[in-house]
Amino acid sequence: MPQVTLPGVVxxxxxxxxxxxxxxxxxxxxEVHDLGWDPRETAAWATTPPSGVRVRYVGPFHTAPGGYPAGRSWAPNAAVRPVASPREAAQAVADVAAAGGFAVKVALHAGMALLPDDVLRAFVAEARAAGLPVLVHAEGAGQAGRAIAVGADVLVHVPWTETLPPELIARAARMTWISTLAIHDGPGRPAGLERPAGLERALDNARRFVAVGGTLAYGTDMGNGPTPVGVNEREIELLGEVGLTGEVLLRAVLGPPEVPALTAPLPVPGTAADLIAWLRASRTLGPTPTDLEHP
Structure with a gap:
């Protein structure tokens, strides 16, 4: 059987x-996208990454003073940058650009202090002027709606804390949502046990988002609990539950042609199960091989 060559997982x-x-x-x-850490450390990881891996990074979480994830045991102080005004937002965006970040990460968590609307709008305007997308952690009632309303580019989680109304889903169709579905359905759940409500809400939101033309992209929130370091097969399975198949599924999980490629002696995968089997059988070729195929 001939070898099938595709880009690696992003x-x-x-x-x-x-x-x-x-x-x-x-x-x-x-390729991995680090979405919130000490910017000095993330830049160092990008310079000396694990073999065969490209590291891109955003730098710190930008949040209101006292906002998420300030005070979390897992978040070093330098991973959280409090911002109190539009002027401070402009400086924060400039610092991300100067540090080589590929995007600006903003946190909106309804259980903690929140950025006011004028600061949130300033982040989007300044980032757009700098050519950087705005990625939003939106958690709690109304926060996904705020991110959508100001023109943020990406939600870093499929919304799971509330069921979004159809009109809001339609407005979000221009965006990308990063999946992170498996964090709501971690390992060890006994067979037959009812699935978490957060997972069911996320799957429902994701299905309706994809149906109106939204882009769903594979992301695992690696490091959030006992997530695997590598391919998260449960995440791919859940993308299949959303309804992603064929080229749409491959585009969600795999990278663009310039990402280092993989090859395996199996047909081009068409379902989540096929893709998992293909990845298990694959080996890394290196960057931009001449026989690269991309969905």
């Missing part, structure tokens, strides 16, 4: 400071 939501990064070396995951 995990669009990781926290490398919370995992053993060396386990990613020469794995099917060939």
């Amino acid at each position: 995990d669009r939501h990781v926290h490398l400071g919370l995992v053993d990064r060396t386990l990613l070396a020469d794995s099917p995951v060939t």
Whole structure:
């Protein structure tokens, strides 16, 4: 059987400071996006990444003074940048650009202090002027709606704390949502036990988002609890439950052609189960091979 060559897996939501990064070396995951950590550390990881892995990073979480994730035991102080005014938002965006960040991460968590609307709008305006997308952690009633209303580019989790109304889903269709579905359905759940309500809400929101043309992208929140360091097969299974198949599924999980490639002696995968089997059988080829195929 001929070898099928495809780009490697891109995990669009990781926290490398919370995992053993060396386990990613020469794995099917060939690019990771660190979405919140000490910017000095993330820049260093990008300079000397695990073998076969490209590291992109946003730098710190930007939040209101006292906002999420300030005070969390897992978040070092330098991973959280409090912002209190539009002027401070402009400086924060400039600092991300100067540090080589590929995007600006903003946190909106209804259980903690929240950025006011004028600061949130300033983040989006300043980031857009700098050519950087705005990625939002939106948790709690109304926060996904706020991110959508101001024109944020990405939600870093499929919304799971509330069921979004159809009109809001329709407004979000221009966005990308990063999946992170498996964090609501971690390992060890006994067979037959009712699935968490947060997972069911997320799956419902994701299905309706995809149905109106929204882009759903694979991301695992690696480091959030006992997530695997490498391919998260449960995340791919749940993308299949949302309804992703064929080229749409491959585009959600795999990278663009410039991402290092994988090859396996199996047909081009068409379902979540096929993709998991293909990744288990694959090996890394290296960047931009001449026979690269991409969905």
